[in-house]
Structures are given as structure tokens and as C-alpha cells.
Amino acid sequence: MNLKEIKELIELMTEKDISELELERAGVRLRISRVRRAAVEAGVPASVLPAAAPAVAANPAAVAPAPAPAAPPAEPREDLHIVKSPIVGTFYEAPAPGAPQFVKVGDPVQPGKVLCIIEAMKLMNEIESDVAGEILKRFVENAQPVEYGEALFAIRPLKK
Amino acid sequence: MDRELDRLVDLLADHATVVVSGAKAAAEIGVPHSTLHEWIERLRELGVHIDGLPGRGLVLKTVPDILTAGVIRRAARGTQFAAQVHHYYRIGSTMTAAADLAREGAPHGAIVVAEQQTAGRGRLGRSWHSPRAAGIYMSLLLRPLMPAARAPVLTLAAGLAVADAVSDITSRPTDLRWPNDVLLDGRKCCGILPQMTAEAERIRHVILGIGLNVNQESFPPELAGEAVSLAQATGRRLARADVLAAVLRQLDRRYREFAAGDTAALIADFERRSSYARARRVSVETEPRSFTGMSEGLDACGFLLVRRDDTGTVEPVLSGTIRSV
Numbered sequence: 001m002n003l004k005e006i007k008e009l010i011e012l013m014t015e016k017d018i019s020e021l022e023l024e025r026a027g028v029r030l031r032i033s034r035v036r037r038a039a040v041e042a043g044v045p046a047s048v049l050p051a052a053a054p055a056v057a058a059n060p061a062a063v064a065p066a067p068a069p070a071a072p073p074a075e076p077r078e079d080l081h082i083v084k085s086p087i088v089g090t091f092y093e094a095p096a097p098g099a100p101q102f103v104k105v106g107d108p109v110q111p112g113k114v115l116c117i118i119e120a121m122k123l124m125n126e127i128e129s130d131v132a133g134e135i136l137k138r139f140v141e142n143a144q145p146v147e148y149g150e151a152l153f154a155i156r157p158l159k160k
Numbered sequence: 161m162d163r164e165l166d167r168l169v170d171l172l173a174d175h176a177t178v179v180v181s182g183a184k185a186a187a188e189i190g191v192p193h194s195t196l197h198e199w200i201e202r203l204r205e206l207g208v209h210i211d212g213l214p215g216r217g218l219v220l221k222t223v224p225d226i227l228t229a230g231v232i233r234r235a236a237r238g239t240q241f242a243a244q245v246h247h248y249y250r251i252g253s254t255m256t257a258a259a260d261l262a263r264e265g266a267p268h269g270a271i272v273v274a275e276q277q278t279a280g281r282g283r284l285g286r287s288w289h290s291p292r293a294a295g296i297y298m299s300l301l302l303r304p305l306m307p308a309a310r311a312p313v314l315t316l317a318a319g320l321a322v323a324d325a326v327s328d329i330t331s332r333p334t335d336l337r338w339p340n341d342v343l344l345d346g347r348k349c350c351g352i353l354p355q356m357t358a359e360a361e362r363i364r365h366v367i368l369g370i371g372l373n374v375n376q377e378s379f380p381p382e383l384a385g386e387a388v389s390l391a392q393a394t395g396r397r398l399a400r401a402d403v404l405a406a407v408l409r410q411l412d413r414r415y416r417e418f419a420a421g422d423t424a425a426l427i428a429d430f431e432r433r434s435s436y437a438r439a440r441r442v443s444v445e446t447e448p449r450s451f452t453g454m455s456e457g458l459d460a461c462g463f464l465l466v467r468r469d470d471t472g473t474v475e476p477v478l479s480g481t482i483r484s485v
Contacts (some may be wrong), residue, residue, distance in 0.1 A: 014361075086308035086358050088461065090446065090479040096285020097447060119479040120312040121339040121462060122283060123366075125356045143447050145478055148309050 081131045083153040085146045089120035093142040103153075107135045115153055118146060133157040162248045164189070166228040168199050169208060172220040173228075181217035206249045206275065207292055225293060225375075225400050227273050235405035236271065239412035241300060243269035250292075252279040255355065255369045258299035262357070262365045268303035273404075280371060282351055288371045289383060296372040296404055300411070303365050304419055308358035311366060313462045315339045316430045317418040318352045318368055321410035323433060326350070326372075329406045330394050336434035338455075338464045338482050342372075347388035349373045372407065374400050427458050436482060442466060446480030 085091075093101045093116055102114050109115070109129040118125045137154040140146055167189050172180060186196040200210055200218065208226065211219045227235075229247045236242040244266055251257060251274040258272045274297045280288035290297050304311065319340025326342060326349060327334045335343040342350035353369035373389035375397050391397050417426055431437040440455045444466055453466040456474055463476035 086361075087312060088309070088478065089312070092284070099285060119284075121315040121479060122352070123312045123315050123354045123356055124283070125308065125311075125358060128357065130359065 079157065080136065081133060081155040081157050082151050083115060083127060083129065083155060085118050085127070085148065085150045085152055087118055087120050087123075087125055088148050089118040089123075089125065089146060091140045091142065091144050091146050091152065092117040092119060093138075103135050105135050105138055109133060109135060109155065116140075118152075127152065129153075129155060131155055131157045162246075163229065164191070165199055165203055165206075165249060166230065166247055168196070169203065169224065169226055169228050170230050172210065172218060173224070175220075177219065179213060179217040179219045182212075185218060203249075226275060227296070227400055227404060231401050232271065232273055232404065235401050236408050239408045240269045240415070241271050241408050241412065243267045244271070244301075246270070246272045248272070248274040250274070250276045250278065253277055253281050254297055254299040255281050255353070255367060258301050258367045258369075259355075262301050262367065266301055268301065270301040271298060272301075273298040281353065281369070282371075283353060288351060289380065289387070290371065291376065293400075294376045294389070295374050296370065296400055296407070298370050298404075300368045300370070301365060302368055302415070304363050306363060306419070306421075307361055308356065308363050310421070310423070311354075311356055311358070311363055313423050313426055314366060314368070314415075314418050315352070315354055316458075316462050317414040317426050318354065318370070318411065320426065320429055320433060321414040322350045322352065322370065322372065322407055325403070325406040325410040326390065328410070329398065329403050330390055332393060334433075335436070336430065337436050338430075338434060338458075338477075339462070344388050344390070344393040348386055349388050349390060349393070368411075370407070372403065374398055374403050423462070424460070427460070427462050430462070431458055436484070437464070441485050443483045443485045444477050444480050445483070446477070450480075452485055 095102070095117065102116055103109060110132050111128070111130055113129045114126045115129055116127050118127060133155040135153055136156045139151045139153065146152065168185065171185060171188055182193055182196055186193045189196070200212065203210060208224050209220070213219065227247060229245045232245045232247060233242055236245070244261075246257065246261070248254075248257065254272040254274050254277065258270070261270055261272065274290075276292040277288070277290035277297050280290035280297060282288045304314070316339060319336050319342060323334040323336050323342045326332075326344065330344070332344060335346070337343055340352045341348050350370065350372045354366055355369065356366045357364045373387060375391045376389035377391065378384070379387045390403065414426070436442065436455060438455055438457050441452070442455055443452045444450060451468050451470060453468040456465040456467055459465055459476050463478060464482065465474050465476055467474045
């Protein structure tokens, strides 16, 4: 395993939002853990979270235990999933004015379920849920402008 | 089904005005004679004029203006939109069909064209008037490799492409009403609806819906003051295949600029081509509020800047309907 492969793994984890990955190959054991961004936004103080950059540890000796990820949060926290706007635009709660809302607080959602539309210059961006869970909170009013990266919904993920 | 109907139309079109025996047509397409008759009935229902001569065969008196899959493929030749062609005689909405294709993993550049839409869609649940074989109703599946935040400029790029194509074909000046209504004589000849599915860092796909009025001779009263077809503006009917080819050629060019990140150049082109971009008195309707003001160009993202009459401040318009006042 070389540096390039490890870099690719980190990119994959970022892309797929994988928080922790462990693998063993040809006598090398590797564990990468990432900070869950949702946890930061759920109001957990940053100081109790592990470092922001992925912590990488490669051990040439098969027997050596991989270092544990940084200390877990001191207090129990609810692992909320925050859906954020990928673009600057206008928030719509329904496919058309007067039509039923895509989702309401309390609704169960599955991955791929459309939560809202963000419109920028007539580009209609359907925001889908990427987790299964329950809508806990909606942060934006209908027809309001939203910024890039602004929180739209908080979802409580289903326990696996 | 639509694919088989296309084969029959293509076969008859290749032998237009010549009598083709039913037996020969059935053999060439590889179906029983009885099936062939069902297809012919269906095509007649859909408005294709096929004469049947008892005991002798079939004849197309004129080549119908139908965008069969073969015709679309020829029109798209040399562009990135020939990856996968889907043609429907009658469909609810090409947007829905393209969204299904996207979910099934269809490639960048797949194209869906319909002769007629029974539920043509516009912005925010509005409908798009799509009478049979009069306009070009299509959806393109695009898979841009970029963060979602950069995608909205595609709206401007698509507007520029269609405006240039319509000018090429009609030799008439076109105007653009922000963000992408294409105007001929101050009335709208084309509506463009881009729909994106994206995560923060990655666009899964964009479906670019285009409804272009080509040969409509009239519009329903509620649209008459607002809509225009190329035929109305030029006084002659146009071959939709030629219009389609021009549109795809320009879209291919503008999409490449967009994908290469030439945002500033696209915005500058838009400002040059659009009489609405600068020093135009406009009303901005953004549900539930609206205001009036003077346009002051586009910002670096492509949003229209309007100096509001009520506050005197310049505000970027994120979305909404712009009208001249």
C-alpha cells in the first residue's frame, strides 16, 4: 500500500461520507477515521471532537494494533444528519405553489426521497435525502433565499 | 413500441411516394403482416399520413416531419448528444422519461425527444403547451463533473445556445430574457428548464428540458400574447430536423464552454446578447413578493443585478420571473 492508495481511500471516504474505515492487506493494517461533520453542526463543541483532518495510521507490523481514533465526545450526543444546500438559491417546500410539501417535520424518509427544491436561475435542484431516518427539523421558510452550505433539514438517522 | 414505429416510418420515408408492398415492409422490419397493420393504424392515429392501396401496398405521399430516432441521430452527429437516442410519439413529459433514464444509469448526452407531450412541464409545476409535431420537445441528460455550486450558469449557456441556433435558422435577431427565455419579436419561442440532482460536492445529473415552438400556427388565447413560433415569426414552416440540428450544435459548443469553466465568458456573452441585462426597467416576481427596478448587469455567479425602486439598493435576483415594465 502506497501513499497514493491511501490518499485515494481518504477521497473515497470523503466522497461517500464514510466516517471510519479499517482494512488489512499484506501485513499492513490501516485505519482511517473522519470527523462527522453532522456532529459539529448538531451543536457538539468542536473541542471534544477529533482533529478535523482524517487521522491516518499505517502500521507495517501486522500485529501492531491500529491507534484508536481520538477520544470520543465526553457527553452522549445525538448523531444528527444535516442536509445542506449545495447551491445559492431559493428554497421551495413543494413542487408547485399550493401543492403538498415534499416532507414535513416528523416524516420518515428513505435515501433518494426528495426533501425540497433549491432554485437558482431556473435551475431546479431537487435535494434528496442521503440517509434513512426521520425529519427532525426544517431550518428554512418557503420561498426564502439560502446560502451555499446553509442547513436545510436535520434528520435523525435510523439506528442500524 | 416507439422504436418499431420509427423503423416503419424510416422505411417508408426511404421509399417516399413509392408503393411499398405490405408484405415487403413486414419482411424488412421482421414482423407478421397483421402486426404491421396494427402499427399503421397507430401511426395514423398519431397523425402520420400513410396511404394504403388495397392489395398493392403502402405509400407515404410526403416524408412526414417526424423526428424518428434515425433523424435525431443524424441531427446530433458530431455532437456529444448522440450517446443514446430515445424517441416517443406521445409521452407525458420528456423530463420524466429522462429522469428515469438517469436513475437507470444512462450516459451523459442521452437525449429524449417526443412528438407530443400530454403533460409538458415548465417551471414550478407550470405546463408547457406541446401540440403534436409542431415543436421540439426534448430533454438532454447531462453529467457535468463539477460541484453543484457551479451548475446554475448552465441555464445561461443553454439560453445562449438556443438563441444563437434560432438566429442561425431564421436569420432573425433573438433576445434573451434573464435567465434564459429566448425571445423573437419580444415574445417567447423557447422555454428551458434545467433540473439538477446533486450532492454537495458532486452533481449526479442535470436534465435540460427544452421546449421550442417551431411550426405552431396559433396558440391558445392565454398564451397568444406571450408565445411565438419560428413559423409565425418567419412566415414559413421549418423542417424540425434542421432546427434540432442547429440547436444541438450550439448546445454542444456552449456546454463545452460551461464544462471548461468559462463562466466569465458566458456571462459576458449573455450580457451582450440580452437587452434585459442592463439599463432595462423590469419587474421581478419572486413568489410571494415582487418589486420593480433597473437592471445593472449580471454578477460573477450570473445572477441579475437590479437596483430596486423602493430601497435604491442593488439586489441580486436568485430566481423569479423578469418582465419589462
